[in-house]
Amino acid sequence: MFLFFPYRSFFTLFFRIVQKSAILDRNSDTTGEPMKHKVIALDLDGTLLTPNGDxxxxxxxxxQRIRQEGHQIVIATxxxxxxxxxxxxELQLDTPMINFNGSLIHIPEKKWAGERHYLLDKKYLLEFLEQAETFEADFIAGEYKHKFFLTQDHLDSIDPQLFGVEKIGPETEMKPERITxxxxxxxxxxxxxxxYQLAEEMNRYFDYGLEINTWGGPLNILETCGKGVNKATALAYLLETMNRTAADLIAFGDEHNDVEMLQFAQIGYAMKNASNTLIPHADRRTSFSNQEDGVARELEALFL
Structure with a gap:
Protein backbone atom coordinates (compact mmCIF):
# COMPACT_ATOMS: atom_id res chain seq x y z
CA MET A 1 0.00 0.00 0.00
CA PHE A 2 1.31 3.44 -0.90
CA LEU A 3 1.04 6.06 1.84
CA PHE A 4 0.83 9.74 0.89
CA PHE A 5 2.38 12.46 3.00
CA PRO A 6 -0.09 14.16 5.36
CA TYR A 7 -2.16 16.97 3.84
CA ARG A 8 -0.54 19.39 6.24
CA SER A 9 2.91 18.70 4.75
CA PHE A 10 1.65 19.35 1.22
CA PHE A 11 -0.02 22.58 2.35
CA THR A 12 3.20 23.63 4.06
CA LEU A 13 5.15 23.03 0.85
CA PHE A 14 2.66 24.92 -1.32
CA PHE A 15 2.48 27.88 1.06
CA ARG A 16 6.26 27.91 1.34
CA ILE A 17 6.82 28.24 -2.41
CA VAL A 18 4.17 30.96 -2.77
CA GLN A 19 5.66 33.03 0.05
CA LYS A 20 9.31 32.46 -0.75
CA SER A 21 10.24 35.86 -2.11
CA ALA A 22 9.10 37.54 1.09
CA ILE A 23 10.89 35.10 3.36
CA LEU A 24 14.14 35.47 1.47
CA ASP A 25 14.39 38.99 2.86
CA ARG A 26 14.23 37.69 6.41
CA ASN A 27 17.37 36.58 8.31
CA SER A 28 19.43 37.13 5.16
CA ASP A 29 23.19 36.95 5.36
CA THR A 30 23.29 40.21 3.39
CA THR A 31 21.87 42.25 6.30
CA GLY A 32 25.08 42.15 8.27
CA GLU A 33 23.25 40.51 11.17
CA PRO A 34 24.15 36.96 12.24
CA MET A 35 21.80 34.30 10.90
CA LYS A 36 19.78 32.34 13.46
CA HIS A 37 20.41 28.66 13.93
CA LYS A 38 19.52 26.84 10.74
CA VAL A 39 18.64 23.37 9.53
CA ILE A 40 20.96 22.62 6.60
CA ALA A 41 19.77 19.94 4.17
CA LEU A 42 22.52 18.37 2.09
CA ASP A 43 22.25 16.16 -0.96
CA LEU A 44 25.11 13.67 -1.31
CA ASP A 45 26.05 12.74 -4.89
CA GLY A 46 27.26 15.74 -6.86
CA THR A 47 26.82 17.99 -3.84
CA LEU A 48 28.52 17.04 -0.57
CA LEU A 49 30.53 14.18 -2.08
CA THR A 50 33.49 14.61 -4.40
CA PRO A 51 33.29 12.98 -7.85
CA ASN A 52 35.11 10.01 -6.25
CA GLY A 53 32.37 9.64 -3.65
CA ASP A 54 34.36 10.98 -0.69
CA GLN A 64 31.72 19.97 12.64
CA ARG A 65 32.35 23.66 13.31
CA ILE A 66 28.94 24.54 11.84
CA ARG A 67 27.28 22.09 14.24
CA GLN A 68 29.23 23.52 17.16
CA GLU A 69 27.68 26.89 16.30
CA GLY A 70 24.23 25.34 16.87
CA HIS A 71 23.15 24.56 13.30
CA GLN A 72 21.75 21.14 12.39
CA ILE A 73 22.90 19.06 9.41
CA VAL A 74 20.40 16.77 7.65
CA ILE A 75 21.34 14.40 4.83
CA ALA A 76 18.63 14.34 2.13
CA THR A 77 19.55 11.84 -0.57
CA GLU A 90 31.75 9.86 9.14
CA LEU A 91 30.06 13.15 9.96
CA GLN A 92 29.04 11.89 13.43
CA LEU A 93 25.48 13.08 12.92
CA ASP A 94 22.57 12.47 15.28
CA THR A 95 19.79 14.12 13.26
CA PRO A 96 17.18 12.27 11.16
CA MET A 97 18.18 11.25 7.64
CA ILE A 98 16.10 11.30 4.45
CA ASN A 99 16.64 8.43 2.00
CA PHE A 100 15.07 7.29 -1.27
CA ASN A 101 14.29 10.94 -2.20
CA GLY A 102 11.85 11.21 0.72
CA SER A 103 10.40 7.70 0.96
CA LEU A 104 12.23 6.99 4.23
CA ILE A 105 12.63 9.42 7.14
CA HIS A 106 14.44 7.97 10.15
CA ILE A 107 17.26 8.26 12.66
CA PRO A 108 19.88 5.68 11.67
CA GLU A 109 20.53 2.86 14.13
CA LYS A 110 17.91 4.16 16.55
CA LYS A 111 14.23 3.69 17.27
CA TRP A 112 12.35 6.94 16.66
CA ALA A 113 8.62 7.49 17.00
CA GLY A 114 8.73 9.93 14.09
CA GLU A 115 10.08 7.40 11.57
CA ARG A 116 8.06 7.32 8.36
CA HIS A 117 7.98 4.99 5.34
CA TYR A 118 6.22 5.94 2.10
CA LEU A 119 6.06 2.89 -0.14
CA LEU A 120 5.56 2.30 -3.85
CA ASP A 121 3.02 -0.25 -5.06
CA LYS A 122 4.93 -3.37 -6.09
CA LYS A 123 2.92 -3.57 -9.33
CA TYR A 124 5.14 -0.80 -10.70
CA LEU A 125 8.27 -2.84 -10.02
CA LEU A 126 6.78 -5.74 -11.98
CA GLU A 127 5.93 -3.37 -14.83
CA PHE A 128 9.48 -2.03 -14.85
CA LEU A 129 10.71 -5.59 -15.33
CA GLU A 130 8.40 -6.03 -18.31
CA GLN A 131 9.72 -2.79 -19.87
CA ALA A 132 13.41 -3.34 -19.10
CA GLU A 133 14.50 -3.40 -22.74
CA THR A 134 12.38 -0.39 -23.66
CA PHE A 135 13.99 1.56 -20.80
CA GLU A 136 17.47 0.33 -21.90
CA ALA A 137 18.10 -0.85 -18.36
CA ASP A 138 21.49 -2.17 -17.22
CA PHE A 139 19.72 -3.14 -14.04
CA ILE A 140 16.44 -2.58 -12.21
CA ALA A 141 16.43 -2.78 -8.42
CA GLY A 142 13.64 -2.89 -5.89
CA GLU A 143 14.92 -0.98 -2.86
CA TYR A 144 13.88 -1.61 0.74
CA LYS A 145 15.29 -0.23 3.98
CA HIS A 146 17.45 -3.27 4.74
CA LYS A 147 17.50 -5.25 1.49
CA PHE A 148 17.33 -5.04 -2.29
CA PHE A 149 16.62 -7.23 -5.30
CA LEU A 150 18.00 -6.45 -8.75
CA THR A 151 18.13 -7.86 -12.25
CA GLN A 152 21.44 -9.52 -13.05
CA ASP A 153 21.42 -9.80 -16.84
CA HIS A 154 24.27 -7.25 -17.15
CA LEU A 155 26.45 -8.02 -14.13
CA ASP A 156 29.48 -6.39 -15.76
CA SER A 157 27.61 -3.05 -15.66
CA ILE A 158 26.80 -3.24 -11.93
CA ASP A 159 29.10 -1.75 -9.31
CA PRO A 160 28.47 -3.68 -6.05
CA GLN A 161 29.49 -0.61 -4.04
CA LEU A 162 26.45 1.14 -5.45
CA PHE A 163 24.43 -1.23 -3.28
CA GLY A 164 26.76 -1.16 -0.30
CA VAL A 165 27.98 -4.75 -0.75
CA GLU A 166 31.25 -6.45 -1.69
CA LYS A 167 29.70 -8.49 -4.49
CA ILE A 168 26.36 -9.15 -6.13
CA GLY A 169 25.14 -12.64 -5.21
CA PRO A 170 22.25 -14.87 -6.31
CA GLU A 171 20.37 -14.11 -3.10
CA THR A 172 19.70 -10.59 -4.40
CA GLU A 173 18.58 -11.60 -7.89
CA MET A 174 15.27 -10.06 -8.91
CA LYS A 175 12.57 -12.68 -9.46
CA PRO A 176 8.82 -11.97 -9.65
CA GLU A 177 8.12 -14.48 -6.87
CA ARG A 178 10.44 -12.54 -4.55
CA ILE A 179 8.48 -9.32 -4.95
CA THR A 180 6.07 -9.92 -2.08
CA TYR A 196 16.50 13.40 -18.70
CA GLN A 197 14.66 12.60 -21.91
CA LEU A 198 14.18 9.01 -20.77
CA ALA A 199 12.78 10.20 -17.43
CA GLU A 200 10.24 12.34 -19.27
CA GLU A 201 9.30 9.46 -21.58
CA MET A 202 8.84 7.19 -18.56
CA ASN A 203 6.72 9.78 -16.80
CA ARG A 204 4.47 9.92 -19.85
CA TYR A 205 4.34 6.12 -20.00
CA PHE A 206 3.14 5.98 -16.39
CA ASP A 207 0.74 8.89 -17.00
CA TYR A 208 2.67 11.08 -14.54
CA GLY A 209 1.53 8.85 -11.68
CA LEU A 210 5.05 8.42 -10.28
CA GLU A 211 8.01 10.59 -9.28
CA ILE A 212 10.85 9.65 -11.67
CA ASN A 213 14.06 11.60 -11.11
CA THR A 214 17.72 11.55 -12.07
CA TRP A 215 20.59 11.14 -9.63
CA GLY A 216 23.53 13.49 -9.37
CA GLY A 217 27.06 12.32 -10.05
CA PRO A 218 28.49 10.46 -13.05
CA LEU A 219 26.14 7.45 -13.11
CA ASN A 220 23.13 7.19 -15.43
CA ILE A 221 20.71 6.48 -12.59
CA LEU A 222 16.96 7.07 -12.43
CA GLU A 223 15.05 6.66 -9.17
CA THR A 224 11.29 6.20 -8.92
CA CYS A 225 9.13 6.94 -5.88
CA GLY A 226 5.40 7.25 -5.30
CA LYS A 227 3.55 10.32 -6.53
CA GLY A 228 3.93 13.27 -4.17
CA VAL A 229 7.04 11.91 -2.47
CA ASN A 230 10.13 14.10 -2.71
CA LYS A 231 12.79 15.67 -0.54
CA ALA A 232 10.71 18.79 0.12
CA THR A 233 7.67 16.95 1.48
CA ALA A 234 10.01 14.88 3.63
CA LEU A 235 11.67 18.03 4.95
CA ALA A 236 8.29 19.65 5.60
CA TYR A 237 7.39 16.70 7.82
CA LEU A 238 10.81 16.62 9.45
CA LEU A 239 10.73 20.33 10.28
CA GLU A 240 7.37 19.83 12.01
CA THR A 241 8.89 17.15 14.25
CA MET A 242 11.74 19.55 15.09
CA ASN A 243 9.37 22.47 15.82
CA ARG A 244 11.03 24.40 13.02
CA THR A 245 9.73 26.02 9.84
CA ALA A 246 10.91 26.37 6.26
CA ALA A 247 12.24 29.81 7.17
CA ASP A 248 14.91 27.93 9.16
CA LEU A 249 15.99 25.78 6.20
CA ILE A 250 18.96 26.11 3.85
CA ALA A 251 19.41 23.43 1.19
CA PHE A 252 22.13 22.38 -1.26
CA GLY A 253 21.66 20.20 -4.34
CA ASP A 254 22.83 19.54 -7.88
CA GLU A 255 20.19 17.53 -9.74
CA HIS A 256 16.57 17.38 -10.84
CA ASN A 257 15.58 15.45 -7.71
CA ASP A 258 16.57 18.52 -5.67
CA VAL A 259 14.16 20.95 -7.39
CA GLU A 260 11.38 20.85 -4.79
CA MET A 261 13.86 20.96 -1.90
CA LEU A 262 15.53 24.12 -3.19
CA GLN A 263 12.16 25.74 -3.87
CA PHE A 264 11.00 24.91 -0.34
CA ALA A 265 14.05 26.13 1.58
CA GLN A 266 14.51 29.71 2.72
CA ILE A 267 17.69 29.69 0.65
CA GLY A 268 18.22 27.02 -1.99
CA TYR A 269 21.74 26.62 -3.37
CA ALA A 270 22.51 24.93 -6.67
CA MET A 271 26.06 23.69 -6.90
CA LYS A 272 28.45 25.28 -9.37
CA ASN A 273 28.42 21.88 -11.11
CA ALA A 274 24.61 21.60 -10.98
CA SER A 275 22.48 20.28 -13.82
CA ASN A 276 20.84 22.89 -16.03
CA THR A 277 17.50 21.38 -15.01
CA LEU A 278 18.05 22.56 -11.42
CA ILE A 279 19.66 25.98 -11.82
CA PRO A 280 16.44 27.93 -12.64
CA HIS A 281 14.92 26.74 -9.35
CA ALA A 282 17.77 27.88 -7.10
CA ASP A 283 18.08 31.16 -5.22
CA ARG A 284 21.85 31.09 -5.39
CA ARG A 285 24.77 29.08 -6.75
CA THR A 286 27.88 28.03 -4.90
CA SER A 287 31.10 29.62 -6.06
CA PHE A 288 32.84 26.25 -6.05
CA SER A 289 31.93 22.77 -7.31
CA ASN A 290 31.62 19.54 -5.35
CA GLN A 291 35.21 18.79 -6.36
CA GLU A 292 36.27 22.03 -4.65
CA ASP A 293 34.42 21.68 -1.31
CA GLY A 294 31.65 23.93 -2.60
CA VAL A 295 29.22 23.23 0.24
CA ALA A 296 31.78 23.70 3.00
CA ARG A 297 33.16 26.92 1.50
CA GLU A 298 29.67 28.40 1.22
CA LEU A 299 28.73 27.46 4.79
CA GLU A 300 32.02 28.81 6.09
CA ALA A 301 31.29 32.15 4.43
CA LEU A 302 27.77 32.20 5.85
CA PHE A 303 28.37 31.16 9.44
CA LEU A 304 32.04 31.12 10.46
Missing part, protein backbone atom coordinates in the same frame (compact mmCIF):
# COMPACT_ATOMS: atom_id res chain seq x y z
CA UNK A 55 33.90 13.69 1.94
CA UNK A 56 37.12 15.68 2.28
CA UNK A 57 38.72 16.38 5.65
CA UNK A 58 38.14 20.09 5.08
CA UNK A 59 34.42 19.53 4.59
CA UNK A 60 34.19 17.26 7.64
CA UNK A 61 35.93 19.80 9.86
CA UNK A 62 33.83 22.67 8.51
CA UNK A 63 30.56 20.82 9.12
CA UNK A 78 18.15 9.52 -3.18
CA UNK A 79 20.53 6.86 -1.93
CA UNK A 80 19.24 3.85 0.00
CA UNK A 81 19.93 3.80 3.73
CA UNK A 82 22.79 1.29 3.53
CA UNK A 83 24.54 3.42 0.86
CA UNK A 84 24.39 6.59 2.98
CA UNK A 85 25.00 5.23 6.48
CA UNK A 86 28.81 5.40 6.35
CA UNK A 87 28.65 9.10 5.44
CA UNK A 88 26.28 9.71 8.35
CA UNK A 89 28.78 7.98 10.63
CA UNK A 181 6.09 -6.46 -0.48
CA UNK A 182 6.04 -2.84 -1.62
CA UNK A 183 9.47 -1.21 -2.07
CA UNK A 184 10.51 2.27 -0.99
CA UNK A 185 11.77 3.01 -4.49
CA UNK A 186 12.90 1.56 -7.81
CA UNK A 187 16.48 2.22 -8.87
CA UNK A 188 17.46 1.85 -12.51
CA UNK A 189 20.73 2.33 -14.37
CA UNK A 190 20.17 2.98 -18.06
CA UNK A 191 22.21 2.88 -21.25
CA UNK A 192 20.12 5.72 -22.71
CA UNK A 193 22.30 8.64 -23.81
CA UNK A 194 19.91 11.26 -22.39
CA UNK A 195 18.64 10.26 -18.96
Missing amino acids: ITDYTKKTL GRPYRMALHYYR SDPHSILMQTRAKDK
